[in-house]
Amino acid sequence: MISQSNHQDKRKDILSAALKLFVEFGFHGTPTSKIAAEAGVANGTLFHYYKVKDDLVIALYNDIKNELNRYITSKTSCGDSLETKVKTMFIHFIYWALDNREKFYYIHQFHLSPHFSKISPETIHEQSLCHIGLITEGIRAKLLKPLPVEFLLTIIGSHVFGIYQYLTKTQFSEKEQKKVINDSYEMLWCMMKP
Amino acid sequence: MISQSNHQDKRKDILSAALKLFVEFGFHGTPTSKIAAEAGVANGTLFHYYKVKDDLVIALYNDIKNELNRYITSKTSCGDSLETKVKTMFIHFIYWALDNREKFYYIHQFHLSPHFSKISPETIHEQSLCHIGLITEGIRAKLLKPLPVEFLLTIIGSHVFGIYQYLTKTQFSEKEQKKVINDSYEMLWCMMKP
DNA sequence: GTCTATATCTCGATAGAC
DNA sequence: GTCTATCGAGATATAGAC
Numbered sequence: 001m002i003s004q005s006n007h008q009d010k011r012k013d014i015l016s017a018a019l020k021l022f023v024e025f026g027f028h029g030t031p032t033s034k035i036a037a038e039a040g041v042a043n044g045t046l047f048h049y050y051k052v053k054d055d056l057v058i059a060l061y062n063d064i065k066n067e068l069n070r071y072i073t074s075k076t077s078c079g080d081s082l083e084t085k086v087k088t089m090f091i092h093f094i095y096w097a098l099d100n101r102e103k104f105y106y107i108h109q110f111h112l113s114p115h116f117s118k119i120s121p122e123t124i125h126e127q128s129l130c131h132i133g134l135i136t137e138g139i140r141a142k143l144l145k146p147l148p149v150e151f152l153l154t155i156i157g158s159h160v161f162g163i164y165q166y167l168t169k170t171q172f173s174e175k176e177q178k179k180v181i182n183d184s185y186e187m188l189w190c191m192m193k194p
Numbered sequence: 195m196i197s198q199s200n201h202q203d204k205r206k207d208i209l210s211a212a213l214k215l216f217v218e219f220g221f222h223g224t225p226t227s228k229i230a231a232e233a234g235v236a237n238g239t240l241f242h243y244y245k246v247k248d249d250l251v252i253a254l255y256n257d258i259k260n261e262l263n264r265y266i267t268s269k270t271s272c273g274d275s276l277e278t279k280v281k282t283m284f285i286h287f288i289y290w291a292l293d294n295r296e297k298f299y300y301i302h303q304f305h306l307s308p309h310f311s312k313i314s315p316e317t318i319h320e321q322s323l324c325h326i327g328l329i330t331e332g333i334r335a336k337l338l339k340p341l342p343v344e345f346l347l348t349i350i351g352s353h354v355f356g357i358y359q360y361l362t363k364t365q366f367s368e369k370e371q372k373k374v375i376n377d378s379y380e381m382l383w384c385m386m387k388p
Numbered sequence: 389g390t391c392t393a394t395a396t397c398t399c400g401a402t403a404g405a406c
Numbered sequence: 407g408t409c410t411a412t413c414g415a416g417a418t419a420t421a422g423a424c
Contacts (some may be wrong), residue, residue: 010389027392031417043284047419059292105306112299112306114220147377154360155353155381162352166345184340187349191385225399236409239412241401243407 011049013039016058023102027113058118061110063133065127066105071096073130082141085134087185090160094181097164104164128153146190152192159188205243207233217296218357221251221307249286252312258297259321265290267324270380276335279328281379284354286377298358322347338386346386353382 017039021030036043050056075092076085077125085186109115116162135152138144144152163184167177215224224245229239244250269286270279291298303333304310319326330344333337338346357378361371 023309026222029218029308032419033417043418044392044420045390048389051419053418073197109306114218114223114304145377145381150363151374151377154363155356155378157350158352158356158359162349165352166348169344169348180345183339183345184349187339187385191381226401227399237400238402238410239408243402247400 010041010045012041013041014046014049014056015063018056018060019064019106022057022060023105023109026109027115032056054115054118057110057115061119062116062123064107067103068096068100068107069127069130076134081135082134082143086138086143089131089134090156090185090188091159091181094163094167094184098167098177099162100169108161120151126193131156138192145194148176155191157190159184164181201219204235204239207235208240208250209257212250212254213258213296213300216251216254217299217303220303220309221309226250231386248309248312251304251309254300255309255313256317258301261297262290262294263299263321263324265356270328276331276337280332280337283325283328284350284379284382287354288378290355291354292361292371293364294367297341302355325350331385336388339388350382353378353385 014035018030018035021035021038024030032046034042035056036046039046046056050059070091072089076088080088131153132149135149135156137146138145139149139152163180167180172180208229210227212224215229215232218224226240227237229250230240233240240250244253266283266286270282274282325347326343328339329343329350332347333340334342357374361374366374
């Protein structure tokens with residue numbers, strides 16, 4: 001248990017060091033030596049946990065994706081109406097992105113890199129399950145336009161990223177930020193409703 | 195004139211080789227030696243045109259951006275109504291993206307990389323001028339929601355990228371593709387109108 | 389599991405002939 | 407302007423002591 005805990009810590013240290021540096025300098029711009037240094041471990045240790053650099057890049061992605069999904073899922077209560085669920089999910093998605101900028105940025109950085117092709121379609125599908133369920137339900141309840149789930153999923157995803165981009169480009173007061181998020185939600189809703 | 199033409203050709207060869215390889219293997223994954231080989235020039239020649247690799251990365255971005263803007267601008271005629279202009283611009287934006295997948299992909303790959311920070315805000319603004327004008331006009335004419343131009347610009351941009359992603363993820367017949375684009379336009383419109 | 393030391397390799401960039 | 411040849415830096419990954 002204790003040795004396992006130590007084990008876990010180094011792993012996590014390497015992951016967060018990698019996240020910080022990848023976001024700032026890109027995959028290429030960050031040598032494993034710098035990651036190890038930032039994590040406070042030796043170079044060789046990094047390769048003990050991740051046989052090759054790409055393994056680290058991919059593990060970091062899966063790690064973040066899972067964290068995001070766990071967070072989003074934890075925020076919707078079964079008792080809520082479908083509309084409430086959708087709104088809750090959307091709002092929390094945005095707030096998660098704002099509270100975890102590096103992680104959210106990394107997800108997209110990863111998507112736009114050759115590494116993404118190494119994630120199997122099954123894994124991608126699995127990682128979208130929590131969204132897919134809600135959208136499917138929404139269509140059935142005639143709350144959303146009767147369009148392919150994949151299509152709505154993609155559109156919502158890019159909408160969220162757009163809002164993230166806008167909100168992080170400029171410094172906003174909390175009140176302004178809230179207004180932007182509300183406006184965005186209204187817009188999303190107008191776009192999606194039948 | 196003739197020597198200038200040769201000059202231009204090598205430049206272009208290097209740029210298109212770089213585009214092809216950057217999109218497939220990433221900035222880091224493509225050594226200058228491979229770019230030179232793909233372009234059919236010697237390694238040293240590449241460095242004659244671009245002193246350092248980053249110069250090439252940036253030049254390629256600006257080149258593509260300008261081409262896209264020239265294309266978009268060329269498609270709107272002064273006589274058209276504002277609504278027609280907006281629709282024309284949107285549709286052609288999508289079609290340009292589909293006809294120039296590598297270029298469109300590269301734009302976003304570049305945006306999500308540390309290189310983007312090397313583009314000055316003035317240049318960025320300049321490169322958005324053709325869109326900004328239309329959006330400003332649209333707001334004034336009460337065709338679009340009275341929100342910050344920057345905000346609408348960002349949202350539209352990510353909407354377009356979302357559609358691009360969806361359309362390139364799967365193979366569609368021409369008819370299906372047209373339907374997706376039309377649906378997307380309707381959705382954009384619902385989202386933006388006051 | 390973790391460290392130090394280092395092998396091996398590749399890449400970006402330069403020098404200099406043509 | 408274009409090429410060939412090459413240098414030097416810095417990268418990933420490994421070996422082996424602890």
